[in-house]
Amino acid sequence: MYLAKIYxxxxxxxxxxxxxxxxxGLKGLGFESVKGVRAGKYLEIATYENNKxxxxxxxxxxxxxLLANPIIEEYHFELVQTQESNxx
Amino acid sequence: MYLAKIYxxxxxxxxxxxxxxxxxGLKGLGFESVKGVRAGKYLEIATYENNKxxxxxxxxxxxxxLLANPIIEEYHFELVQTQESNxx
Numbered sequence: 001m002y003l004a005k006i007y008x009x010x011x012x013x014x015x016x017x018x019x020x021x022x023x024x025g026l027k028g029l030g031f032e033s034v035k036g037v038r039a040g041k042y043l044e045i046a047t048y049e050n051n052k053x054x055x056x057x058x059x060x061x062x063x064x065x066l067l068a069n070p071i072i073e074e075y076h077f078e079l080v081q082t083q084e085s086n087x088x
Numbered sequence: 089m090y091l092a093k094i095y096x097x098x099x100x101x102x103x104x105x106x107x108x109x110x111x112x113g114l115k116g117l118g119f120e121s122v123k124g125v126r127a128g129k130y131l132e133i134a135t136y137e138n139n140k141x142x143x144x145x146x147x148x149x150x151x152x153x154l155l156a157n158p159i160i161e162e163y164h165f166e167l168v169q170t171q172e173s174n175x176x
Contacts, residue, residue: 001123007130022131025154031146035089035134042095042130043110046123058119066113 002047002055006077008068009040043067046082055079090135090143094165096156097128131155134170143167 010016018039026034045062049055059077068075098104106127114122133150137143147165156163 009130009132019131022154026133026150029150029153031150033135033137033146035136037134038132040130040132042097042128043107044097044126044128045114046125047121048123049121058121062114062117062119065117066110 001081001083002049002052003080003082004043004045004047004055004059004077005080006043006045006059006063006067006075007040008043008063008073008075009038011072011074014072040073041067052079052081089169089171090137090140091168091170092131092133092135092143092147092165093168094131094133094147094151094155094163095128096131096151096161096163097126099160099162102160128161129155140167140169 010019016038019037022039023034023037026037045059047055047058049058056079059079063075063077064070098107104126107125110127111122111125114125133147135143135146137146144167147167151163151165152158
Protein backbone atom coordinates (compact mmCIF):
# COMPACT_ATOMS: atom_id res chain seq x y z
CA MET A 1 0.00 0.00 0.00
CA TYR A 2 1.15 3.50 -0.73
CA LEU A 3 0.36 6.95 0.55
CA ALA A 4 0.59 9.71 -2.06
CA LYS A 5 1.33 13.24 -0.82
CA ILE A 6 0.13 15.53 -3.59
CA TYR A 7 0.80 19.25 -3.92
CA UNK A 8 -1.31 21.24 -6.39
CA UNK A 9 -0.24 24.81 -7.04
CA UNK A 10 -1.22 27.50 -9.49
CA UNK A 11 1.26 27.98 -12.33
CA UNK A 12 3.63 30.88 -11.52
CA UNK A 13 2.11 33.09 -14.23
CA UNK A 14 -1.46 32.67 -12.96
CA UNK A 15 -2.95 35.28 -10.65
CA UNK A 16 -3.55 34.02 -7.11
CA UNK A 17 -6.25 36.12 -5.40
CA UNK A 18 -6.40 33.74 -2.41
CA UNK A 19 -2.66 34.13 -1.88
CA UNK A 20 -2.91 37.91 -2.21
CA UNK A 21 -5.70 38.02 0.35
CA UNK A 22 -3.66 35.94 2.82
CA UNK A 23 -0.68 38.24 2.19
CA UNK A 24 -2.74 41.33 3.01
CA GLY A 25 -4.12 39.60 6.10
CA LEU A 26 -0.62 38.75 7.34
CA LYS A 27 0.62 42.29 6.76
CA GLY A 28 -2.43 43.62 8.57
CA LEU A 29 -1.43 41.45 11.54
CA GLY A 30 2.01 43.08 11.55
CA PHE A 31 4.04 40.52 9.58
CA GLU A 32 5.80 43.17 7.48
CA SER A 33 8.59 40.87 6.28
CA VAL A 34 6.22 38.85 4.06
CA LYS A 35 7.28 39.11 0.43
CA GLY A 36 4.57 37.00 -1.18
CA VAL A 37 2.12 34.16 -0.64
CA ARG A 38 0.98 31.43 -3.03
CA ALA A 39 -1.94 29.24 -2.03
CA GLY A 40 -2.44 25.66 -3.16
CA LYS A 41 -3.93 22.33 -2.23
CA TYR A 42 -2.38 19.46 -0.32
CA LEU A 43 -3.92 16.01 -0.65
CA GLU A 44 -3.06 12.69 0.92
CA ILE A 45 -4.39 9.69 -0.96
CA ALA A 46 -4.00 6.21 0.47
CA THR A 47 -4.15 3.44 -2.09
CA TYR A 48 -4.31 -0.35 -1.84
CA GLU A 49 -2.09 -0.60 -4.93
CA ASN A 50 1.11 -2.51 -4.11
CA ASN A 51 3.08 -1.87 -7.29
CA LYS A 52 4.90 1.45 -7.16
CA UNK A 53 4.97 2.01 -10.93
CA UNK A 54 1.24 1.31 -11.19
CA UNK A 55 0.53 3.55 -8.20
CA UNK A 56 2.51 6.40 -9.79
CA UNK A 57 0.61 6.04 -13.03
CA UNK A 58 -2.72 6.02 -11.19
CA UNK A 59 -1.90 9.13 -9.16
CA UNK A 60 -0.86 10.94 -12.35
CA UNK A 61 -4.16 9.93 -13.93
CA UNK A 62 -6.10 11.12 -10.87
CA UNK A 63 -4.35 14.50 -10.96
CA UNK A 64 -4.98 15.02 -14.65
CA UNK A 65 -8.60 13.87 -14.54
CA LEU A 66 -9.86 15.31 -11.24
CA LEU A 67 -7.43 16.78 -8.75
CA ALA A 68 -5.67 19.48 -10.78
CA ASN A 69 -6.71 21.73 -13.64
CA PRO A 70 -3.78 21.32 -16.05
CA ILE A 71 -4.54 24.63 -17.76
CA ILE A 72 -3.82 26.77 -14.71
CA GLU A 73 -2.36 24.38 -12.14
CA GLU A 74 0.65 22.14 -11.79
CA TYR A 75 1.20 19.29 -9.37
CA HIS A 76 3.84 17.05 -7.95
CA PHE A 77 3.63 14.17 -5.53
CA GLU A 78 5.67 11.72 -3.53
CA LEU A 79 4.78 8.12 -2.78
CA VAL A 80 5.43 6.65 0.65
CA GLN A 81 5.11 2.92 1.21
CA THR A 82 2.83 2.36 4.19
CA GLN A 83 2.91 -1.42 4.47
CA GLU A 84 5.07 -4.29 3.26
CA SER A 85 3.81 -5.09 -0.22
CA ASN A 86 3.17 -8.66 -1.32
CA UNK A 87 3.55 -8.25 -5.05
CA UNK A 88 5.72 -5.21 -5.94
CA MET B 89 15.41 35.41 2.53
CA TYR B 90 13.47 32.26 3.18
CA LEU B 91 10.63 30.40 1.52
CA ALA B 92 8.31 28.57 3.91
CA LYS B 93 6.42 25.56 2.55
CA ILE B 94 3.47 25.11 4.86
CA TYR B 95 1.12 22.12 5.01
CA UNK B 96 -2.15 22.53 6.89
CA UNK B 97 -4.20 19.37 7.43
CA UNK B 98 -7.24 18.46 9.46
CA UNK B 99 -6.48 16.55 12.63
CA UNK B 100 -6.91 12.80 12.06
CA UNK B 101 -10.00 12.63 14.26
CA UNK B 102 -11.81 15.44 12.42
CA UNK B 103 -14.30 14.59 9.69
CA UNK B 104 -13.12 15.61 6.21
CA UNK B 105 -16.12 16.04 3.89
CA UNK B 106 -13.95 17.51 1.12
CA UNK B 107 -11.70 14.47 1.21
CA UNK B 108 -14.70 12.12 1.20
CA UNK B 109 -16.15 13.91 -1.81
CA UNK B 110 -12.86 13.62 -3.71
CA UNK B 111 -12.70 9.93 -2.73
CA UNK B 112 -16.17 9.29 -4.14
CA GLY B 113 -15.25 11.22 -7.29
CA LEU B 114 -12.12 9.14 -7.82
CA LYS B 115 -14.02 5.89 -7.30
CA GLY B 116 -16.67 7.08 -9.73
CA LEU B 117 -13.89 7.56 -12.29
CA GLY B 118 -12.83 3.95 -11.83
CA PHE B 119 -9.98 4.32 -9.33
CA GLU B 120 -11.13 1.42 -7.18
CA SER B 121 -7.83 1.03 -5.31
CA VAL B 122 -8.30 4.30 -3.40
CA LYS B 123 -8.44 3.62 0.32
CA GLY B 124 -8.95 7.16 1.61
CA VAL B 125 -8.39 10.85 0.86
CA ARG B 126 -7.54 13.69 3.22
CA ALA B 127 -7.67 17.25 1.89
CA GLY B 128 -5.57 20.12 3.18
CA LYS B 129 -3.95 23.39 2.26
CA TYR B 130 -0.49 24.02 0.89
CA LEU B 131 0.97 27.53 1.22
CA GLU B 132 4.25 29.00 0.07
CA ILE B 133 5.24 32.15 1.94
CA ALA B 134 8.31 34.10 0.88
CA THR B 135 9.79 36.30 3.57
CA TYR B 136 12.51 38.95 3.59
CA GLU B 137 13.59 37.73 7.02
CA ASN B 138 17.26 36.62 6.95
CA ASN B 139 17.51 35.00 10.37
CA LYS B 140 16.30 31.41 10.31
CA UNK B 141 15.27 31.27 13.97
CA UNK B 142 13.27 34.51 13.63
CA UNK B 143 11.70 33.27 10.38
CA UNK B 144 10.63 30.02 12.07
CA UNK B 145 9.08 31.91 14.95
CA UNK B 146 7.23 34.22 12.54
CA UNK B 147 5.85 31.34 10.47
CA UNK B 148 4.64 29.61 13.65
CA UNK B 149 2.93 32.84 14.69
CA UNK B 150 1.32 33.22 11.24
CA UNK B 151 -0.01 29.66 11.37
CA UNK B 152 -1.47 30.06 14.83
CA UNK B 153 -2.99 33.48 14.17
CA LEU B 154 -4.29 33.19 10.62
CA LEU B 155 -3.32 30.21 8.48
CA ALA B 156 -4.51 27.26 10.56
CA ASN B 157 -7.34 26.71 13.01
CA PRO B 158 -5.57 25.04 15.93
CA ILE B 159 -8.80 23.50 17.20
CA ILE B 160 -9.35 21.27 14.17
CA GLU B 161 -6.18 21.62 12.10
CA GLU B 162 -2.49 20.89 12.48
CA TYR B 163 0.38 22.23 10.41
CA HIS B 164 4.02 21.68 9.69
CA PHE B 165 6.42 23.59 7.50
CA GLU B 166 9.91 23.59 6.09
CA LEU B 167 12.09 26.63 5.48
CA VAL B 168 14.22 26.89 2.34
CA GLN B 169 16.84 29.60 2.03
CA THR B 170 16.28 31.41 -1.26
CA GLN B 171 19.15 33.90 -1.20
CA GLU B 172 22.46 34.32 0.61
CA SER B 173 21.58 36.06 3.84
CA ASN B 174 23.55 39.09 5.08
CA UNK B 175 22.81 38.84 8.77
CA UNK B 176 21.91 35.28 9.89
